[in-house]
Amino acid sequence: MTPALKVGTCPCGSSRSGAGDDSVHREHHSEWAFGIPVPKNTAWSNRLVVVTSQSPIAWRRLTERVGRLPRREGGYDFNSWSHGGGEPEETLEHFRAYLLEADGHVVGYLAAHDSDRHRWWDLGERSRYGELVDSVRPRIDMIWVAETYRGHGIGRTLVNALADDSGCEVADVSWSTPVTDRGRQLALSLSPDGVWVS
Numbered sequence: 001m002t003p004a005l006k007v008g009t010c011p012c013g014s015s016r017s018g019a020g021d022d023s024v025h026r027e028h029h030s031e032w033a034f035g036i037p038v039p040k041n042t043a044w045s046n047r048l049v050v051v052t053s054q055s056p057i058a059w060r061r062l063t064e065r066v067g068r069l070p071r072r073e074g075g076y077d078f079n080s081w082s083h084g085g086g087e088p089e090e091t092l093e094h095f096r097a098y099l100l101e102a103d104g105h106v107v108g109y110l111a112a113h114d115s116d117r118h119r120w121w122d123l124g125e126r127s128r129y130g131e132l133v134d135s136v137r138p139r140i141d142m143i144w145v146a147e148t149y150r151g152h153g154i155g156r157t158l159v160n161a162l163a164d165d166s167g168c169e170v171a172d173v174s175w176s177t178p179v180t181d182r183g184r185q186l187a188l189s190l191s192p193d194g195v196w197v198s
């Protein structure tokens with residue numbers, strides 16, 4: 001279920017009340033609606049880039065910038081991408097992000113890492129999760145699509161990219177809870193019999 005919007009809050013998650021920071025809201029709103037312009041001279045393979053905690057800093061910073069958009073929209077405490085600064089580092093959990101480009105902008109974002117505690121969920125709205133199972137799976141930490149690009153299969157493309165890149169099937173991917181209503185619809189379309197959650 002989509003939480004009710006607070007009075008004075010734009011769908012992009014910005015407050016409308018602060019008269020002084022209108023230009024800040026305008027810029028954020030435009031990025032939320034159309035994505036973040038792709039840096040010049042960057043190579044995209046089939047419109048997709050995989051960024052890891054070991055990628056060059058420019059990519060990690062771009063990913064952090066994209067991660068601010070779902071954070072603001074959803075009112076989350078933390079950015080789903082926490083490897084925007086510092087030296088490249090290897091992480092045991094293989095933190096990674098999949099960025100999708102369209103019309104010269106980053107319009108899709110999926111952040112993931114490997115995790116080993118999951119439960120099965122048949123995706124029924126009232127169903128309980130199954131027994132805890134230990135098995136390493138890629139876990140979706142966040143999926144986000146720029147507002148004007150929603151409903152065009154970008155979420156599906158990103159989850160497929162995660163599964164391909166991780167060497168598993170789409171049904172093997174784990175979804176972080178709580179799964180939003182939009183996330184549940186996406187999961188149903190990709191794996192109608194159920195998904196792993198964590």
Ligand SMILES: [Zn+2]
Binds near residue numbers: 012014
């Ligand atoms: Zn806005």
